[in-house]
Amino acid sequence: MSTLSGTLELRSSPFCTFPPPHSGPAIAMKLMELIKEWGLQKKVFTVTVDNASFNDNMQGVLKRQLRKDLVCSGDFFHIRCAAHILNLIVQDGLSVISDALEKIRDNVKYVKVSESRELLFLGCVETLGIVKKGSLVLDVTTRWNSTYLMLSRVLHYKEAFKNLAEIEASYKSLPTESEWLRARLICDLLQPFDEMTRLISGSSYPTANLYFMEVWKIQSWLGSNEFHEDTVIADMVASMRLKFVKYWEEYSDILAIAAVLDPRLKFKVLEYCYHSSDPTTCKSRMDYIRKRMLKLYGDYKKNTSAHSSQEVEADALPAGYGVSYLKPIL
Structure with missing residues (x-):
């Protein structure tokens, strides 16, 4: 969890018996119990979950319980799991090309x-x-990254x-040249999703600041x-x-x-990405984000005391990670 003071805290609840019903309200009450136990009622900013319907119900109940203490009235409370969304996007694409x-x-x-x-091969x-x-890998249909690995190895x-x-x-199943070409195209199409999954799964550096550029790159690629x-x-x-x-634009x-x-990025990266996708709406979109940031800052200023600034050592990220990192995909 990220506290209002800007520090990161990892709190893990031990596995325990959770009797039925496993409904949204029941899960929300259990989470609220843990939040109170940890003393985090006034420190919760967002809850990240997948797209299961009971999670939508859960976050709605939890949001109402915490509303008076949420920043911006909970506008940023419900964030979907990025890895799960990537999985849904790729699985939809693979279902079309299964043959x-x-x-x-x-x-x-x-x-x-x-x-x-195997020895002959x-x-x-x-x-x-x-x-x-x-070695060669046979994919598991429920894990798209295994399909990417299978294709890359075969190619x-x-x-x-x-x-x-x-x-x-x-041996009579050798692909034709057109089939090899299609396999290459599919593999190339999956590569940016694999790269994004690896980048945002990092545990030794912050990842929230990386999502925007990676999502924009995938949007441009699509x-x-x-x-x-x-x-x-x-x-x-x-x-x-x-x-x-359906999923990315909502947050x-x-x-x-x-x-x-x-x-390292600031508003320059927004200007670059917005202008590249649609120059006519670039200014209005940037102005909108500025207003959202001012509102967010205002809420933090109102609800927290001043904290002494601390120098934070830059984390190890890909060399040249910034606006220039985006240009090769154009």
């Missing part, structure tokens, strides 16, 4: 069905001098599969691929875009504010 992935899965299954075939890898990059060993087709008569010449890819992107708009304000509070 296109079957050929790749067939190849992985063929090699991994027996030790003798390994021989092809060594014969061609391909640098080993882990890395593409030439080994071709060599296998030349020496093994029973827009640039919306009318892809491959209709399968275009359908995948269209499905992902719908889910993106883009707090993502923007967190980015502005990063002294």
Whole structure:
């Protein structure tokens, strides 16, 4: 939890029996019990949960319980889990192209069905001098990152599969060039989601300030691929875009504010991103965020005493992380 004083505190509740009903109000009451136990009634800023319907009910009840102590009347209280939203977006896209992935899965299954075939495939890898990059992986449909890993590994060993087709008569599932190309496109489309997941999952540096740029990069990427010449890819992107708009746009304000509070980024990053996406609305969107920040600051000033400023050591992040970090994707 992040306290009003600006310090970060990790509080873990031990696992305990939670009898039915597991409804939103019941969960809210349990959380309220823990918040009181920890003395955090006046220090809660936001609650991050996934999109389960009972969580919507839970946060509504909890918000009413805490309303008089919430900053900005709880405008920023309910924040959805970023990793969960990414999962929903990608899963929607993959559901559209499931047939296109079957050929790749067939190849992985063929090699991994027996030790003798794995050894034969390994021989092809060594014969061609391909640098080993882990073993082949069969994806789990409920974990999109396993699909990305499967594709990246198969594509890395593409030439080994071709060599296998030349020496093994029973191997008849070698993808065509068009199927290899589509696999490459799908893998490339999943890469930015994998990168964002890894970045925001960091535990040794703050992550709230990173969301805005990463979300903007994905928004730009979806827009640039919306009318892809491959209709399968275009359908995948269209499905992902719908889910993106549904979940990310509802709390883009707090993502923007967190980015502005990063002294390396400030309002420059907002201006860059907003102007790149729509120059005609850039100024109005920036003015809106300024007003939101002033309201947020006003509430903090009213509810907290002055705290001495402390010098914070910069955390280790990718070199050059700032506005210039965005330019390569344009």
